[in-house]
Amino acid sequence: MSPVEFHTHADYLAALDALITTAQWRLRFYDATLEKAGLNALARYQQLRAFCLGNPQRRIEILLDDPAYVQTHNPRLMSLLRDFSHVLEIRQTDSESERPAYAFALADRGGWLKCFDKNAHPGEWAGDDAASAVLLHQTFEQLWQRSIPNVSVSTLGLA
Numbered sequence: 001m002s003p004v005e006f007h008t009h010a011d012y013l014a015a016l017d018a019l020i021t022t023a024q025w026r027l028r029f030y031d032a033t034l035e036k037a038g039l040n041a042l043a044r045y046q047q048l049r050a051f052c053l054g055n056p057q058r059r060i061e062i063l064l065d066d067p068a069y070v071q072t073h074n075p076r077l078m079s080l081l082r083d084f085s086h087v088l089e090i091r092q093t094d095s096e097s098e099r100p101a102y103a104f105a106l107a108d109r110g111g112w113l114k115c116f117d118k119n120a121h122p123g124e125w126a127g128d129d130a131a132s133a134v135l136l137h138q139t140f141e142q143l144w145q146r147s148i149p150n151v152s153v154s155t156l157g158l159a
Contacts, residue, residue, distance in 0.1 A: 006123055012113075017044065029105045034074075
């Protein structure tokens with residue numbers, strides 16, 4: 001599948017919804033704050049909840065440069081973290097690691113969405129393009145291995 005470009009916030013959200021819908025086993029998100037992803041919207045929350053309920057071996061991995069926005073403005077996502085801590089994990093990137101200037105999301109092996117700039121909407125996505133997704137998976141894995149697992153639903157950091 002050839003990548004499809006998007007230029008507006010609405011197009012970005014439609015691509016993100018399509019990507020989440022296609023995921024069978026794993027969703028991965030990398031962003032500065034995840035603010036523009038609208039994960040607190042009811043429809044997106046329901047998509048992610050259905051994904052979590054589908055199979056206990058599924059995984060959602062969220063990697064953020066600054067998790068404060070998610071912790072303070074996304075109660076639905078935080079409730080998913082509380083209810084599905086065996087599926088969902090949110091981490092913060094290591095401040096000393098080099099971080100990409102772009103944001104991206106991955107679904108399974110071949111689905112991907114990439115914003116060319118973390119603070120802007122222009123980007124592209126593909127629902128089934130494993131060849132293009134490989135580098136994004138490698139980037140995510142490198143960042144994930146050096147990340148800090150400091151986002152939890154309790155103030156003590158205990159689940």
